[in-house]
Amino acid sequence: MTAMLESTMVDMEIFDSRESLAENLAKSIGDSLREAISERGAASMAVSGGSTPKLMFQALSQQDVDWSRVTITLVDDRCVAPNHDRSNDRFVRLNLMQNWAAQARFLPLIGAKAEDLTALMPFSICLLGMGTDGHTASFFPSGDTLAQATDPKQAAPMIHLSAKGAGEERVTLTLPAIISAKRLILHIEGAEKRAVLDKAQKSGDANKLPIRHVLRASKTIETYWAA
Numbered sequence: 001m002t003a004m005l006e007s008t009m010v011d012m013e014i015f016d017s018r019e020s021l022a023e024n025l026a027k028s029i030g031d032s033l034r035e036a037i038s039e040r041g042a043a044s045m046a047v048s049g050g051s052t053p054k055l056m057f058q059a060l061s062q063q064d065v066d067w068s069r070v071t072i073t074l075v076d077d078r079c080v081a082p083n084h085d086r087s088n089d090r091f092v093r094l095n096l097m098q099n100w101a102a103q104a105r106f107l108p109l110i111g112a113k114a115e116d117l118t119a120l121m122p123f124s125i126c127l128l129g130m131g132t133d134g135h136t137a138s139f140f141p142s143g144d145t146l147a148q149a150t151d152p153k154q155a156a157p158m159i160h161l162s163a164k165g166a167g168e169e170r171v172t173l174t175l176p177a178i179i180s181a182k183r184l185i186l187h188i189e190g191a192e193k194r195a196v197l198d199k200a201q202k203s204g205d206a207n208k209l210p211i212r213h214v215l216r217a218s219k220t221i222e223t224y225w226a227a
């Protein structure tokens with residue numbers, strides 16, 4: 001299914017089960033990583049945390065890729081210790097940096113230097129998630145630096161943000177860093193998130209459903225969804 005919003009194309013791939021989505025998305029990302037390595041000798045990938053990508057990360061970690069040529073960083077993280085149970089860094093290390101993918105290089109977002117992130121851009125893959133409040137990355141409604149984070153002319157690749165609904169202080173890639181990715185993927189699951197995405201594709205205030213900033217600024221976003 002393809003939906004059009006202004007200049008954005010939302011290509012939605014719908015799966016019968018979350019397991020099938022995880023397998024298919026992992027294979028597709030594996031293909032893109034292999035292609036980037038064969039064309040440029042290296043690949044870079046920015047991934048989201050939360051809970052949704054767990055199964056997909058486990059499948060991706062078993063893909064036959066020359067992981068020693070892949071650098072992985074985060075789309076966003078909570079400013080907590082790397083062993084904290086709400087750390088996206090920890091989530092990625094436990095679920096993605098395993099099996100074959102243990103050979104990949106990991107660049108934690110907390111403490112990353114702007115030049116180290118810029119060196120990875122444009123990312124071969126940028127994998128986004130979305131909360132039921134319409135946040136993506138750490139673009140939270142009412143975030144104190146939401147305007148700077150979503151400024152299409154923002155030169156910094158990452159920024160700190162605090163918001164009432166976000167819990168801890170956050171660090172997030174900025175909009176230009178996200179939408180410049182060669183492949184931009186949104187992975188969401190469940191009827192509630194599907195309804196939020198449907199709503200976000202209609203006109204309305206982007207600061208209230210911040211996924212709209214990405215939808216409106218990117219040309220194409222591949223969306224993977226399962227109930």
Ligand SMILES: O=C1O[C@H](COP(=O)(O)O)[C@@H](O)[C@H](O)[C@H]1O
Nearest residue numbers: 048049050051052076129130131
């Ligand atoms: O806060 C966050 O939430 C989103 C969505 O997480 P999920 O648990 O609903 O999958 C996630 O994409 C983001 O990386 C995370 O920091």
